Amino acid sequence: MKLLQSLAGQSRSLVRFLGQRRSFAVSTEEYRKRNYADNVAEYKTVIASLTAQRRYFSLTDVYDDMMLDGVQPTMDVFHLLISGTMKGARFQHAFFFRDEMKAMGLIPDVSLYNMLISLCGKCNNSEEAVRILDEMRRYEVKPNSQTYICLLNACAAAGRLDRVYTIVRDMTSAGLGLNKFCYAGLIAAHMNKKPVADDFDTKVVEFVERSKEWLSVDASSVTAENFMMGVSEEELYNIPTAEYVHRRGGFLNKQLTIYHVALNACANLKNVKVMETIMDMLKKDGKTPDVYMIMQVMRCYLHSGDIDRGHKAFEEHLNSGGSIAPELYTTLVEGAMIGYTPKGMQLAQETLENMNSRGFFLNPRSGSELLLAAAGEKTGGYTTANYIWDLLRAREITPLFPAVDAYYKGLKKREIPEDDPRLVLVTRIHENLQARFGGDRA
Known part of the structure; x- marks a missing residue:
């Protein structure tokens, strides 16, 4: 560790020197116009703004400018950089920032590791997700329940049913209850398995039913760090509704996540039979479908080649006075x-x-x-x-x-x-x- 810190110190000295050379080369006023940030706080604002604009590809440029300006990144800066690259699925950039942290003697905390595992799920790289968990143990960073749910969903994205069930067994043996995001991962794993699992129909219905009794454990809430960076649970666990979680006006009922995931899976697999079963379950539960659910019902019919029923589902929703x-x-x-x-x-x-x-x-x-x-x-x-x-x-x-x-x-x-x-x-x-x-x- 001391060697890493020594090398990082030499690197920072060089960066400060380059930053000084850069400022001496132009007038003070011209330098001020050319530079959009002068300190950590201003750079954090820039990074947050770029992430909000979905300009994820620009984050490495901002980091390079920080280095040239001789501004030392803090843990908070790396949190913002890695959360931004996670949102944009910029795999190589995220791991570049992780390596930069280590070179400066900063060890990622559990929140950062969770986001890296989540990113692996977005990029369909379950092998790297497992390696990150091993790295956490080497650095004595204790995984939390979010870590295991991120890993579960990362393996689910790759259709690794075997690994998903292993993670579930590990969680239950450790006394961790399965929440709706765990059942969402189980549904995704069955959907993504190639070929599709023979028991897909029965398992999806079973998981929807069992998720209604999910236990409220610490896995059901995001950490303070993730909340501050605008990372929702749906985003962290790669739930299909992630891009809609901030929509209002009846677009998405976040309490019905398991129905969203199940209907999305049915639409992707063109499984009209299970889709209609899920909708019947929703009706029996006394719940009203939100806009996202209607979209999945329409997709399921339309992608199955049934234009008439897809169109009918659209018209019935509009005529019912539902949100548009x-x-x-x-x-x-x-x-x-x-x-x-x-x-x-x-x-x-x-x-x-x-x-x-x-x-x-x-x-x-x-x-x-x-x-x-x-x-x-x-x-x-x-x-x-x-x-x-x-x-x-x-x-x-x-x-x-x-x-x-x-x-x-x-x-x-x-x-x-x-x-x-x-x-x-x-x-x-x-x-x-x-x-x-x-x-x-x-």
């Missing part, structure tokens, strides 16, 4: 376009028109996803793809490069004059994005 969200419309549009049937493409077009007339608009992400899907239509008039493009451009939104690329190629395959205004505009935007991002990202 743009995701309901985009779910129907996306599902209707599967297979590019004339009936489905017409429904997609009409749904987009209704959505727009009700004052719901596509954002860059949803618009890009729908444009990418619509651009795959090989026959027909390309009217849906054109309409999505026009909706986005009307709000001055430029879709992400993969969507623009697919739309551009789809237009080029059709008999459209080279001087057609639409083709000219799309070509120019395509060339600009390609020059900026090389097709890698937008």
Whole structure:
């Protein structure tokens, strides 16, 4: 440890020297304009802001600037950096920050290790998740109940049923009760197992039923550190609803997590039978489905090829006076376009028109996803793809490069004059994005 601290001290001296060289090279006023942060507190604000904007790829640049400025990162800074890279699934960056901590003589605490295990789940790397637990033991960092739930869900993401059941046995033998996030992991493990487990149907129903009696242990609450960094339980355990936990207006009832996970699994596996069983269980429990549940019901029908029942579930929810969200419309549009049937493409077009007339608009992400899907239509008039493009451009939104690329190629395959205004505009935007991002990202 002393050797590590000595090396870290030499490194920090070099960083301070570089920072001084950097400041002497320009005037004080110019230096102030060029630098957006001067101390730890200001850098923490910048890191938090970038994470809130989902600009996770910029976190390493901020860290490099800290080093050049000679600002010594604290444990709090590394908490923010690693939570940001976890949210953005930036695997290599997160472990780079961990290694930087060690080089400075800072040992990650249990919260940081939990986030690293969670990140492994996001990146489908259960082997590394297990190695992190071993590292915790080497450094005598005591795992808590959150650690085991993070590990359970990381193994579940990889479909490692054997490991998941081992973790469950270890938890119960240690006197830790299984909460709803444990049962969520069990459902995910059965869903992700390849091939799908033969007992998927019975197990999902069983887990939903058993989770109603989950014990309230310390595993059911996030740590103070995670709360301060805006990391929810759903995010930490990679629950499908993670990106919706802050939505209001009836979009998500957080008390019904197990139903969310079960219905999401059914939709992913196109298992209409179990989906309908789960919905019957919800009704018997006297619970009202939230928007997220309706989306999964629609997805299950639509991805199974049953456009009529998917559309019916959408209409029944709207007619019931339930909460309305743009995701309901985009779910129907996306599902209707599967297979590019004339009936489905017409429904997609009409749904987009209704959505727009009700004052719901596509954002860059949803618009890009729908444009990418619509651009795959090989026959027909390309009217849906054109309409999505026009909706986005009307709000001055430029879709992400993969969507623009697919739309551009789809237009080029059709008999459209080279001087057609639409083709000219799309070509120019395509060339600009390609020059900026090389097709890698937008």
